Amino acid sequence: MTRKQPMKAPVLQSEFRRVKPAARALVAAMLAALLLGCTRSKQPQKTVIQNTGSDTMVNLAQAWAEEYAEVEPMVSVEVSGGGTGTGIAALINGTVDIANCSRRIEPQEIEQAKKNTGKEPRELTVGYDALAVYVYKTNPLEEIRLDQLAEIYGEGGKITKWSQLGVSMPGGADMIIRVSRQSNSGTYYYFREVILGKGRDFKLGSLDMHGSKDVVELVSKTPGAIGYSGMGYATSEVRTLRLARKSGDKSFAPTVENTLNHTYPIARPLFMYTLGEPAGPVKKYLDWIQSESGQKIVIQSGYVPLPKTGAQP
Amino acid sequence: MEKAARSIQSRPRWEVLTETAIEWLIRLCGISAILFVFGIFFFVFREGSGFLFHGFNVREFFGSTQWYPNSQSHVRYGALALIVGTASVTVLAMLIAVPFGIGAAIFISEFCGPRLKETLKITIELLAAIPSVVWGFIGLTVMNPLIINLFGVPIGLNVLNGGLILALMSVPIIVSIGEDALKAVPDSYREAALALGVTRWQLVHRVLLPAAKNGLLAAVLLGVGRGVGETMAVLMATGHAVQIPTSLMDSVRTLTATIVAELGEAPVHSDHYQVLFIIGVLLFSITFVVNLAADLIVRGIRSK
Numbered sequence: 001m002t003r004k005q006p007m008k009a010p011v012l013q014s015e016f017r018r019v020k021p022a023a024r025a026l027v028a029a030m031l032a033a034l035l036l037g038c039t040r041s042k043q044p045q046k047t048v049i050q051n052t053g054s055d056t057m058v059n060l061a062q063a064w065a066e067e068y069a070e071v072e073p074m075v076s077v078e079v080s081g082g083g084t085g086t087g088i089a090a091l092i093n094g095t096v097d098i099a100n101c102s103r104r105i106e107p108q109e110i111e112q113a114k115k116n117t118g119k120e121p122r123e124l125t126v127g128y129d130a131l132a133v134y135v136y137k138t139n140p141l142e143e144i145r146l147d148q149l150a151e152i153y154g155e156g157g158k159i160t161k162w163s164q165l166g167v168s169m170p171g172g173a174d175m176i177i178r179v180s181r182q183s184n185s186g187t188y189y190y191f192r193e194v195i196l197g198k199g200r201d202f203k204l205g206s207l208d209m210h211g212s213k214d215v216v217e218l219v220s221k222t223p224g225a226i227g228y229s230g231m232g233y234a235t236s237e238v239r240t241l242r243l244a245r246k247s248g249d250k251s252f253a254p255t256v257e258n259t260l261n262h263t264y265p266i267a268r269p270l271f272m273y274t275l276g277e278p279a280g281p282v283k284k285y286l287d288w289i290q291s292e293s294g295q296k297i298v299i300q301s302g303y304v305p306l307p308k309t310g311a312q313p
Numbered sequence: 314m315e316k317a318a319r320s321i322q323s324r325p326r327w328e329v330l331t332e333t334a335i336e337w338l339i340r341l342c343g344i345s346a347i348l349f350v351f352g353i354f355f356f357v358f359r360e361g362s363g364f365l366f367h368g369f370n371v372r373e374f375f376g377s378t379q380w381y382p383n384s385q386s387h388v389r390y391g392a393l394a395l396i397v398g399t400a401s402v403t404v405l406a407m408l409i410a411v412p413f414g415i416g417a418a419i420f421i422s423e424f425c426g427p428r429l430k431e432t433l434k435i436t437i438e439l440l441a442a443i444p445s446v447v448w449g450f451i452g453l454t455v456m457n458p459l460i461i462n463l464f465g466v467p468i469g470l471n472v473l474n475g476g477l478i479l480a481l482m483s484v485p486i487i488v489s490i491g492e493d494a495l496k497a498v499p500d501s502y503r504e505a506a507l508a509l510g511v512t513r514w515q516l517v518h519r520v521l522l523p524a525a526k527n528g529l530l531a532a533v534l535l536g537v538g539r540g541v542g543e544t545m546a547v548l549m550a551t552g553h554a555v556q557i558p559t560s561l562m563d564s565v566r567t568l569t570a571t572i573v574a575e576l577g578e579a580p581v582h583s584d585h586y587q588v589l590f591i592i593g594v595l596l597f598s599i600t601f602v603v604n605l606a607a608d609l610i611v612r613g614i615r616s617k
Contacts, residue, residue, distance in 0.1 A: 085578030184578025199386035
C-alpha cells in the first residue's frame with residue numbers, strides 16, 4: 001500500500017495483497033497432497049478399536065488402552081471422551097466399536113441403534129463408581145442428605161445458602177455455587193434421576209462444566225462451590241462429603257467398601273456397550289478388561305472393581 | 314499489444330495451456346469463498362428449517378430464559394438468557410478492547426520508533442496466535458481465583474472474566490486493522506498539519522482520527538464479530554450458567570458455548586438439534602450484519 005493512493009480502502013487492499021501468496025500456497029499444498037496420496041506405506045496393519053464415551057471413564061479407558069498395548073501389541077485402542085451421550089450417539093451411528101457409559105442406555109436409544117445399524121447394543125459392566133459430592137477444602141460441612149442435595153440442585157429448590165445447611169463459611173461467602181455438568185453427561189443424567197427424581201429438572205444458573213475433571217478443578221478454586229463427579233477425580237485440593245439417604249440415617253463416605261456393600265447411596269455401575277455380540281479383538285479386549293489384570297487398573301484409577309465372584313454387588 | 318500477442322504465439326503450446334489452467338484454478342480459489350459462505354448458510358438453515366416452520370415458538374425463544382432442551386417432563390427452548398449472555402460479554406469486551414486497541418494502533422502508527430514498532434507488531438501478532446482454548450484455560454485456572462480474591466465474590470467465572478479474555482483476543486485484530494487504516498492516511502495530510510504548527514496530539518486528534526475514521530470503525534466491528542463468534546474461551550471463562558446477569562460478577566452462558574456443549578449429544582434431526590441450528594442461523598445473521606456493516610463503511614471511504 002503506497003502513500004500515493006490516498007483514502008483507498010486500506011483494509012481491502014491489504015487483504016487482497018495477502019490473498020495472492022495464500023492462493024499460491026494452496027495450490028502447492030494441493031499438489032503435495034496428490035503426490036503423498038500415491039505413496040502409501042505397506043506396513044502390516046494394526047487392528048484399531050474405537051472407544052468413545054463417558055467422561056467419567058475416559059481416564060480409566062485410557063489406562064486400559066495403554067496397558068493393553070503391551071499385552072496385545074497388534075491391537076491399538078483409540079480412546080476419546082466427550083460424554084456418555086456422545087458415546088451412545090456414536091454407537092447409534094455405528095462409528096464406534098465400544099461406547100463407554102456411566103448410565104444405562106435408554107430403551108429408545110436401543111431402538112434407534114437397532115433401526116440404524118440392525119444390531120442390538122450389548123451391555124457389559126466393567127466396574128463401579130461412587131458419585132462423590134465435592135466441596136472446597138476448608139468447607140466445614142461434613143455430611144449432607146439426598147433431599148438437601150435435591151433442594152440445592154433441583155428446579156424450585158429452596159436451599160441457596162450454606163447457612164441453610166447449618167454451616168458458616170470461613171470468609172463469609174455464604175452463597176452456594178452449584179457446579180454441574182453439561183447435559184450430554186451420563187453423570188448429569190444419573191444425578192438428575194437419583195437425586196432430583198424422575199421428571200424434575202435442574203435449577204437454572206448452575207455452572208455447567210464440560211468434564212468430570214473440570215468440576216473438581218473449579219470446586220478446588222472456589223470456596224463457596226459444591227459439585228458432583230466420579231470418585232476417581234478426588235484430589236487433595238477438595239473434600240468429599242458423606243452422604244445420608246434421609247434424615248436420621250447414618251452417612252457414608254464414597255469409598256470402595258461402601259460402594260460394594262451398598263451403603264453409599266449414589267454408586268453406579270460403569271458400562272461398556274458394543275453393537276451386537278462382541279467378537280474377535282473387541283471380545284478379547286473386553287474379556288481382558290474383566291480379568292484380574294484389567295480390574296487391577298480399575299483400582300489404580302480410583303474406581304471400584306467388579307466383585308471377585310462375578311456377582312453384582 | 315501486438316508485441317504481447319506475438320510473444321504468446323512464440324511460446325510452447327503446453328506452457329500457454331498450463332498458464333490458463335492455473336489462472337482458472339486461482340480464479341476458482343477466489344470464487345470458492347463465496348460458494349462456501351452461501352453453502353454454509355444454506356446447510357445450517359436447512360438443518361434448522363424443519364423445526365423453524367413447524368413447532369418453533371419464536372416468542373419463547375426470544376422471550377423466555379427457560380432453557381431445558383432435554384428435560385424429561387417439560388422441554389423448553391427459551392434462549393433469552395443465552396442472547397443476553399452473548400451480548401453482555403461482547404459489550405464488556407468491546408468497552409475494554411476498543412480504547413486499548415485504537416490507542417495501541419495510534420501509538421504503533423504515529424508515535425514509536427521503527428525498532429519498537431517491529432517488536433510491538435510481532436508481539437501483537439503473537440497475541441493473536443494464542444489458541445482460544447488456551448485463553449479459556451487461563452480464564453478457568455488463573456483469572457477465576459484472582460477475581461474471587463480481588464473482588465471478594467463467590468465465583469470468578471463470570472461476565473468480567475469472559476469479557477477480559479475476549480477483549481485480549483479482540484485487541485490484536487483491532488490493532489492490526491486500525492494501524493492499516495492510519496497508515497493509509499496520506500503523508501501529505503501529516504505534512505500539511507505539521508506545517509500549520511500543530512502538536513502531535515492535535516495531529517492525531519484533529520487530522521488522523523477523522524481521516525481514518527471509517528477504517529477504524531471497520532476494525533472495531535471486526536473485533537465485535539470476533540467477540541460474538543468466539544466459543545471455547547467464553548465456554549470456559551463465563552461459567553456456562555443459564556441466567557440473566559445482574560452484575561459483572563454473575564456467570565452467564567453464550568449462544569456459541571451452548572451449541573458446542575450440546576450439539577454432540579443431540580440426536581440428529583431431533584427438535585433439540587434443530588434448535589441448535591436455529592441458534593447457528595441467529596449467530597450467522599449477527600456476524601453477517603456486523604461484517605456487512607464493516608464492509609459498507611470501508612466502501613464508504615472509496616466513494617469519497
